[in-house]
Amino acid sequence: MSLALKSSAKAPVERRKHRRVTVNLLGRYMLETRQEFPCQAIDMSPGGVLLRAPTVGRIGERVIVYLEHLGRIEGKITRIAPGGFAISIATTMRKRDKLAAQLTWLANRALLGLPEDRRHLRVVPRDPLTIVTLPDKTEVNARLIDVSLSGAAFHCDTRLERGMLILIGATQARVVRVSEGGVAAEFITPLTEDRFDENIVL
Incomplete structure (x- = not known):
């Protein structure tokens, strides 16, 4: 996740359209080579996700990701980060709204007081x-x-x-x-x- 920087002429402009939430979701991803690797989602919004991953593809490469609780997500690599990469999520408006609801549920799960059952996805x-x-x-x-x-x-x-x-x-x-x-x-x-x-x- 990017850190806040002091204001300067060269500071990047925040262009994210969706608020990101901190998550801890395990999963796996497949690059265009069709090789699969384990991953962990670190933060996420309906428009993108930051993954901790052992193997990084190239900018613009298509990636298919399967995350616990959320299922299949497709997108393209937009940024390489230390220990992983970020992707923009390609989906319909309907599925994006559904993903927003799922992320809201995950963010508030502890507040709801419901048990976390890790035996099954x-x-x-x-x-x-x-x-x-x-x-x-x-x-x-x-x-x-x-x-x-x-x-x-x-x-x-x-x-x-x-x-x-x-x-x-x-x-x-x-x-x-x-x-x-x-x-x-x-x-x-x-x-x-x-x-x-x-x-x-x-």
Whole structure:
């Protein structure tokens, strides 16, 4: 991340269109040579990301990146940095808005008080709306925050209790955490990877 410099005639002008947030996301990337390497996202905005990476491509080279929580991102290298490089993200306005929402969630995750489950990667569903069925068969509307193979976090207006058995869509789960920021539930049977992406429907 660039450091603030004293004002001078030669100081670069900040031209970033999106506010960057500090992140710590592991992933992998592929250069045009089709070689893959591990990486770590250091800071990010809907328009770009700074990666810590062992191998650096050339300015303008196309890169495909897979990051935990966020999935696939494509872009071009715009800057070489110590220990890595920065890319500009090429995407549609709709996907850019979605990425902005995902980054907001990541930035505020600690404030929400939801548990960080690193056993499995998490995705933010393309369609977050779902139905949660309570033990008495009452159905309530909910909005998924994110989903992993082992569980899900969601918002709903109904007060749930820890240990409660529920259905999230058609998937049986047990409530493991309730806070002002949302509800975390663990699936009774973990999901399989063949149905696990941003198009997931529970």
